Amino acid sequence: MTGKSLDIPARPYTGEKARLSRAYDYLILVLALFLFIGSFHLHVALTVGDWDFWQDWKDRQWWPLITPLMMITFPAAVQAVLWPNFRLPLGATLCISCLLIGTWITRFFAYHMWNFFPINEVLPATMLPSALVLDAILMLSNSLTVTSIFGGMVFALLFYPTNWPIFGMFHVPVEYGGAQLTVADLFGFQYIRAGTPEYLRIIERGTLRTYGQYATPLSAFCSALLCTLMYPLWWYLGKAFATTKYVKNI
């Protein structure tokens, strides 16, 4: 990251140049909105997707691990363009906001209105608090290293507590048919799907169950570690894609 561009004295545009510049900004805003809804949403849907789609997939093993890990990707790549070049500390917030807009539209019109899943069964998780903190850390530190270590960690660790107010009520235990379930499980058994997790047999399993209440923090800290590595990886990936090269042949 370089601070060279800050050495140039700022001389703001005025008059028609300013109006032209603003018009260009608005065009870019519309472009960016649809770009990140379309691309980041597809990336998330096909990597985290099932854990985000359904209440009964939101387990303690994979959900807190995979969601931040896959969702720190585009924010890091977009920050790598917007912060060093334009001093805009909003790359992560932009990506996550676009993701939420796309996700909510789909959950309502595709899941609820078309195939009649209750909207509470398909509520998306949010990474917005994590994204705000990630942007703030980059802005305040102006350091890739600090943002990777502290931003990456906080991005992952904030995920579970900031989502718990949304999803906690669906983890209340209920007795059904002589067995103990959560409300989320009940949703799943009432609305059988091709992707019912018990059918695919990939929900929470293994020794984490024996750790009892420690399962979630363990997953969250594992995710925090991986996010500190994922962040710089995607920062450099973002910089690589944002090349300004022209070539003679492709």
Place this chain on the structure above:
Amino acid sequence: MSTTAQTISQSTPRAPFNLPWYLRDLPKYLLTFAVMTVIYVGFRMYQGAYAISTGLDSSDPAFDIHWMRLLYLEGAFLLIVFPMLWGYLWFTRDRNLDKITPKEEITRYFTLTMWISIYTFAVYWAGSYFAEQDNSWHQVSVRDTPFTANHIIEFYFNFPFYILMGGSAWLYARTRLPLYANGISLPLTLAVVGPFMIFVSVGFNEWGHTFWFREEFFAAPIHWGFVTGVWFALGVGGILLQQVMRLVQLLDQIEDAA
């Protein structure tokens, strides 16, 4: 760059509706947005009307009438529109690019941004709405054909259509802007070719769902081809940087000449 002599609009070509000269193509841009919205919302309403009544069993004659015919219509539409649009862009190319004025070049940069914006709007419908809707539909329907009620729209209209728009943006830049004509922009090419590979990944997806597992499990490896394809959309950052650098140069040229 001066902050005083900032009036740059004398002797510029006029734009319709009293718009500033650099927004000459704004009405076409907005009209394209409107037409595309009608098409995509129309598809969704068609699905709402006929998917459950006729789209669950591919051996049902009603499936042929409501869904396979739609597939053939989409194919015919794309077969006509692809060569027409790309042919128009190619045959009306500017053969005197070394003679265009800075103002004309700025206007064309705005138009290119509009083309890319239209491209990303098509990417939105293909990558966001109809993509995740695919998961919703295949949870409740038995997948007995590659041409399901959502695939017919998502894979065989939406995907080719954003390729059409992305390719058009690339062709527009290559045929009407000097920098893009002198060299091939790497980020623009990445941003168009990468998502094109998503379309190719349909083959892997269908193979996987036919011979591997039929359930809709979105995070499964058979879908990761789509994921890597969409990463290339990050090339838009490079296009932005290229454009901003050139626009600043052009504005300086106009101001120095004034």
